[in-house]
Amino acid sequence: MVAATRERPAVQAVGARLSVEAVSHAFDIRGTPLPVLDRVSLAVEPGGFVALLGPSGCGKSTLLRLVAGLEPPDQGLITVDGDLVEGPDPSRLLVFQDPTLYPWRTVRGNVALGLEAQGVGRATRAARIDQALGLVGLAGFADAYPHQLSGGMAQRAALARALVNEPRLLLLDEPLGKLDALTRLAMQAELLRLWEEKRFTAVLVTHDVEEALILAERVIVLGDRPAAIRAELPVDAPYPRHRDDPDLVRLRRTILEILGQTT
Amino acid sequence: MRQGGRVGLGLVLPLALAIGWEIAVDSGLVSGRLLPPPSRIGATLLDLAASGDLLMHVEATLIRVGLGFLWGAAAGILAGALVATLPILRWLVDPSVQALRAVPSLAWVPLFILWFGILETPKVLLIAVGVFFPVYVGVSGAIASVDRKLVEVGRIFRLSRLALAWRILLPAVLPATLVGLRTGLGLGFLFVVAAELMGASEGLGYLLVDGQQFSKPDQIVAAIITFALAGKLADMVLVTLTRPLTRWQDTARESL
Numbered sequence A: 001m002v003a004a005t006r007e008r009p010a011v012q013a014v015g016a017r018l019s020v021e022a023v024s025h026a027f028d029i030r031g032t033p034l035p036v037l038d039r040v041s042l043a044v045e046p047g048g049f050v051a052l053l054g055p056s057g058c059g060k061s062t063l064l065r066l067v068a069g070l071e072p073p074d075q076g077l078i079t080v081d082g083d084l085v086e087g088p089d090p091s092r093l094l095v096f097q098d099p100t101l102y103p104w105r106t107v108r109g110n111v112a113l114g115l116e117a118q119g120v121g122r123a124t125r126a127a128r129i130d131q132a133l134g135l136v137g138l139a140g141f142a143d144a145y146p147h148q149l150s151g152g153m154a155q156r157a158a159l160a161r162a163l164v165n166e167p168r169l170l171l172l173d174e175p176l177g178k179l180d181a182l183t184r185l186a187m188q189a190e191l192l193r194l195w196e197e198k199r200f201t202a203v204l205v206t207h208d209v210e211e212a213l214i215l216a217e218r219v220i221v222l223g224d225r226p227a228a229i230r231a232e233l234p235v236d237a238p239y240p241r242h243r244d245d246p247d248l249v250r251l252r253r254t255i256l257e258i259l260g261q262t263t
Numbered sequence B: 001m002r003q004g005g006r007v008g009l010g011l012v013l014p015l016a017l018a019i020g021w022e023i024a025v026d027s028g029l030v031s032g033r034l035l036p037p038p039s040r041i042g043a044t045l046l047d048l049a050a051s052g053d054l055l056m057h058v059e060a061t062l063i064r065v066g067l068g069f070l071w072g073a074a075a076g077i078l079a080g081a082l083v084a085t086l087p088i089l090r091w092l093v094d095p096s097v098q099a100l101r102a103v104p105s106l107a108w109v110p111l112f113i114l115w116f117g118i119l120e121t122p123k124v125l126l127i128a129v130g131v132f133f134p135v136y137v138g139v140s141g142a143i144a145s146v147d148r149k150l151v152e153v154g155r156i157f158r159l160s161r162l163a164l165a166w167r168i169l170l171p172a173v174l175p176a177t178l179v180g181l182r183t184g185l186g187l188g189f190l191f192v193v194a195a196e197l198m199g200a201s202e203g204l205g206y207l208l209v210d211g212q213q214f215s216k217p218d219q220i221v222a223a224i225i226t227f228a229l230a231g232k233l234a235d236m237v238l239v240t241l242t243r244p245l246t247r248w249q250d251t252a253r254e255s256l
Helices: A060-068 A107-118 A122-135 A151-163 A181-198 A209-215 A246-258 B002-026 B038-051 B053-085 B087-101 B105-116 B120-144 B148-156 B161-197 B204-213 B217-253
Strands: A018-029 A032-044 A049-053 A075-080 A092-095 A169-173 A201-206 A218-222 A229-234
Touching: A018 A060, A032 A060, A032 A075, A032 A218, A032 A229, A049 A060, A049 A209, A060 A075, A060 A092, A060 A169, A060 A201, A092 A151, A092 B148, A107 A122, A107 A151, A122 A151, A151 A181, A181 A209, A201 A209, A209 A246, A218 A246, A229 A246, B002 B038, B038 B053, B038 B217, B053 B087, B053 B120, B053 B161, B053 B204, B053 B217, B087 B120, B105 B120, B105 B161, B120 B161, B148 B161, B161 B204, B161 B217, B204 B217
Parallel strands: A049 A201, A049 A218, A092 A169, A169 A201
Antiparallel strands: A018 A032, A018 A075, A218 A229
16 A cells, blocks of 8 residues: 555545635624635645645635635635535535534434434434444444543544535544644544545645645645735645655745745 | 442531530530420421421422422523524613612512512512522523534534524533523522511411411421422422433533
8 A cells, every 4th residue: 555646546536626716705893894815716626635724813714614605705706516605515514623522412423413414314324323433433432422532532523423424525624733743643644544535525724734744735825814825835745645755844844934934 | 338428428417416416405504495406396397297287388388489480490491592592682681681680589579569469479479580580591691602613513414493403502501501490499499488488378488487476496497407308309309300301411410
């Protein structure tokens, strides 16, 4: 599996094509509009992995919320496979920085939510939940309650809750941001494995340059608020990547320079 | 075993005090006229129970608390839910409710007597007023503090509005609501005394007034003990009935 590179086997592409065209958006702070996104355009090919990188509070998360359909953009178009995003949809799932599990449901119950909403039958549901939990390494914790899980396990449960719905577009809003350093490394490898196996399209919001370079095929650097795209950098290194790969180190320096963090 | 030991430990202090007082009165060290020894209080309780009076008084009090609790809790849940979900109502109503909440319970008594006489209505109403506020505060606070993201996850999965309310909002607000109900029930027992002090011919509060007027401290203490038992019992019933609703919270519940 050393040669697990860009020529991935031609499994049917389940990933969706995402297109964001000239999207601008503003928050309403007590009647005064605070612009957070300024004519952002980007495209993600089916099955692609793109990282959105930028200073915290720059509007990256807002962009994900718009793509998820939680809010309509003030201006511009967001389409998924050519269809206008008009509201939330279980094929486009958002994973938050906090696991946001329901404390009154077991892990199994949490993962079941999307399938219940779609009216999937009990037996099918159970099989798919078991599969999703196995996928994220939580097979033994189906009946645990969220408060019994560690931070990393809770985030795995949140991932399983998304993956069980077979999303075509996975929106990751700093999902590893609150984990400790070691867990984060393990979860990065995990995310990569899930992406290579499931072939969904992934958009990752992060402020961790290294994380973006380890995971994404393309890194989009956003500037300060209102966020506009400052640079788009393809990352051509094969997976699995190594942090000290000279190409990545060079890219990292370039990105930090763009972000104004020259050291 | 360990828990049994803990319960036993909690009984040591009251038992020691009771036995000590009994001995002190028995040996003539104190007269026991104002605070009768446990044996006399026990005898009074038994007398009251044997004649059927105790049951009648307990029943009268429990019915008042029960009715007041039902009305107060229903009004509190309804008002709390409305105020938490409709901003207009919140701005319009909440400041007034908060101001009324600051009024001491006994301040209502003269007004209620004037309005409703001295029969059951003012008593039940006074208890309902006492129950209303903690339930109102608990429910409105719980709804207002539901994590927005928990609701958003539900929206992403496209739960219907009904499913959103039933599967996410309701369980999310349930623990705080139950705490509000528990506090409300406690206040109900507090207010029933005030209610029965305003002229009742039956009820544990009546036993208190009667004991004071005819200098029967043993009856007063017997009524106090019955109050404690009835209140504790009602609380246990409420907790037992609602426990299945919050089983997931068991770890948090045990510390209550």
